Amino acid sequence: MKPPDHHKPHLAARRKFLELSLESTRKSYYPQLKEQLARAKENEEHLQLLIDNLPALISYVDASQRYVLVNRELEKVFGMDRDQIIGRKMKHILTAENYAKVEPHIQYALAGRSGRIEVAYNTKQNEKKLYEINYVPETDQHGHVDGFYILSIDITEKKQAEKERAALEDRLRQAHKMEAIGTLSGGIAHDFNNILSGMYGFSQLVETHKNDPDKVEEYNRKIFESAQRASLLIQQILSFSRQSKSNKHPIRLLLILNEALTLLRSSIPSHIEIKKNLNSRAKVLADPTQLHQVIMNLCTNAYHAMGDEGGTLTVTLEEETAFGNNTGKDTPWTQEKYLRLSVSDTGHGIEDQIKEKIFDPYFTTKKIGRGTGLGLAVVAGIVEKHNGHIELKTTPGQGTTFHVYLPVVTDTPATAETPNAMASQKEPPGFGRIMLVDDEALILEVLETFLSGKGYQVTTYDTGVSALAAFTEAPDQFDLIVTDMTMPKMTGDKLSGAVLEIRPDIPIIMCTGYNENFSKTDALEAGIARYIQKPTDLSALSSIIRELLSNKNARSI
Numbered sequence: 001m002k003p004p005d006h007h008k009p010h011l012a013a014r015r016k017f018l019e020l021s022l023e024s025t026r027k028s029y030y031p032q033l034k035e036q037l038a039r040a041k042e043n044e045e046h047l048q049l050l051i052d053n054l055p056a057l058i059s060y061v062d063a064s065q066r067y068v069l070v071n072r073e074l075e076k077v078f079g080m081d082r083d084q085i086i087g088r089k090m091k092h093i094l095t096a097e098n099y100a101k102v103e104p105h106i107q108y109a110l111a112g113r114s115g116r117i118e119v120a121y122n123t124k125q126n127e128k129k130l131y132e133i134n135y136v137p138e139t140d141q142h143g144h145v146d147g148f149y150i151l152s153i154d155i156t157e158k159k160q161a162e163k164e165r166a167a168l169e170d171r172l173r174q175a176h177k178m179e180a181i182g183t184l185s186g187g188i189a190h191d192f193n194n195i196l197s198g199m200y201g202f203s204q205l206v207e208t209h210k211n212d213p214d215k216v217e218e219y220n221r222k223i224f225e226s227a228q229r230a231s232l233l234i235q236q237i238l239s240f241s242r243q244s245k246s247n248k249h250p251i252r253l254l255l256i257l258n259e260a261l262t263l264l265r266s267s268i269p270s271h272i273e274i275k276k277n278l279n280s281r282a283k284v285l286a287d288p289t290q291l292h293q294v295i296m297n298l299c300t301n302a303y304h305a306m307g308d309e310g311g312t313l314t315v316t317l318e319e320e321t322a323f324g325n326n327t328g329k330d331t332p333w334t335q336e337k338y339l340r341l342s343v344s345d346t347g348h349g350i351e352d353q354i355k356e357k358i359f360d361p362y363f364t365t366k367k368i369g370r371g372t373g374l375g376l377a378v379v380a381g382i383v384e385k386h387n388g389h390i391e392l393k394t395t396p397g398q399g400t401t402f403h404v405y406l407p408v409v410t411d412t413p414a415t416a417e418t419p420n421a422m423a424s425q426k427e428p429p430g431f432g433r434i435m436l437v438d439d440e441a442l443i444l445e446v447l448e449t450f451l452s453g454k455g456y457q458v459t460t461y462d463t464g465v466s467a468l469a470a471f472t473e474a475p476d477q478f479d480l481i482v483t484d485m486t487m488p489k490m491t492g493d494k495l496s497g498a499v500l501e502i503r504p505d506i507p508i509i510m511c512t513g514y515n516e517n518f519s520k521t522d523a524l525e526a527g528i529a530r531y532i533q534k535p536t537d538l539s540a541l542s543s544i545i546r547e548l549l550s551n552k553n554a555r556s557i
Contacts (some may be wrong), residue, residue, distance in 0.1 A: 305347030
């Protein structure tokens with residue numbers, strides 16, 4: 001039904017009013033709305049510009065694992081345009097291998113957990129890269145995860161730089177070891193000459209009194225004791241000079257300290273008195289070789305500080321609480337109880353203007369030929385790596401003291417000493433067929449005589465090649481192998497590897513004087529049963545052989 005004609009003017013007026021109102025509203029608000037939309041678009045462009053210029057891979061992934069936002073660095077590494085990435089799932093973009101590495105962490109992110117991982121990736125350019133990946137979930141007002149942000153940083157060069165720095169630090173420590181060995185060489189030579197003179201003299205006395213059994217027994221014992229002293233000195237030198245990876249384990253610092261001071265006493269002039277106040281048997285988690293180096297360096301520096309005038313070198317070992325002796329510096333003490341090693345001298349002291357430089361590499365106040373300036377820098381590095389602290393106390397003209405603080409570790413109850421009890425029992429005759437391999441005729445003769453006297457059947461070989469040929473021909477004719485490490489043509493580790501391929505069950509004892517490239521750990525990982533140092537303690541060797549053959553026989557029953 002049409003409205004009456006008299007309503008038409010009113011309808012026209014209402015329509016005109018609405019048109020004017022809409023036009024007014026559009027004019028009033030549209031510019032603001034247009035400006036806000038333009039600003040939002042501009043902000044989005046600024047945000048994209050920002051993330052595109054960051055040196056990291058940045059992306060946002062929704063709850064269905066589809067890419068929503070990516071930056072230019074990610075495009076470059078993935079070798080794809082963002083239009084090829086956005087809207088597709090991660091498992092369709094990443095390689096199967098790379099997706100498998102991150103998939104568990106995707107689930108963590110979708111469960112609302114943040115995290116950080118290091119992942120090795122193979123890029124589209126076939127480059128091996130190591131990335132640090134950080135992921136952060138985004139949740140709505142109800143706590144539901146809408147997606148997550150991913151920030152990946154290439155740390156390949158950083159890790160390589162860290163490895164190179166560690167290698168340089170190792171070389172620095174080794175250079176200082178060689179410097180210290182040079183300093184000690186005169187005293188070491190003197191000590192060796194004394195030992196050899198004693199052995200030489202007693203061997204002549206044996207010949208002189210060969211008709212007096214008691215005298216012969218006494219002189220032979222003296223020769224044996226001298227040989228043990230020489231062996232200990234050699235082991236100390238090798239342990240100190242060996243370039244090896246850090247091997248931390250709980251050790252009693254008192255033992256390392258006594259060993260180092262014994263070595264130092266032979267090289268420090270007698271007009272310098274050494275006083276010891278060693279009042280703790282506490283243990284620290286440490287690399288014994290590196291702590292040996294710390295002690296040797298601090299004591300050698302103390303000796304140089306006193307020089308020809310002489311004086312007193314005092315070494316103190318005590319337990320102390322960190323709060324009881326605060327250094328006054330912002331030093332982060334990690335626990336309350338520390339072991340304090342103090343090395344003091346009565347020398348000339350250190351001037352205030354150079355105290356801050358003494359731990360710098362290559363800084364030295366010594367005369368040419370007396371040091372390179374590596375020592376204290378190495379000491380500081382070692383102490384820091386052991387979560388310890390080093391403190392200097394000095395007064396010009398009144399001497400210097402270095403305090404080294406190392407965290408104490410809980411001591412474990414000592415195990416019962418059983419070797420002596422076992423040694424007191426008379427051994428029954430040995431039984432078994434032993435292959436003996438060494439390129440030194442004298443060693444072969446001694447070991448063959450000893451083991452044959454114990455009842456074993458011994459076959460000797462002076463090369464690894466001849467030993468392997470004999471074993472290959474008749475592998476069941478031997479029950480155990482004792483081999484030297486360093487031999488011409490075929491070394492002991494090569495021989496052992498070839499033998500174990502033929503008979504994985506045969507026990508092998510490796511004897512070595514010194515080998516920088518093959519450690520006890522390497523030997524045990526290669527399947528070698530025991531690794532012992534030369535000169536060989538015959539009684540200990542006999543016990544090891546008996547133990548290995550007993551275990552072998554027990555397994556075969």
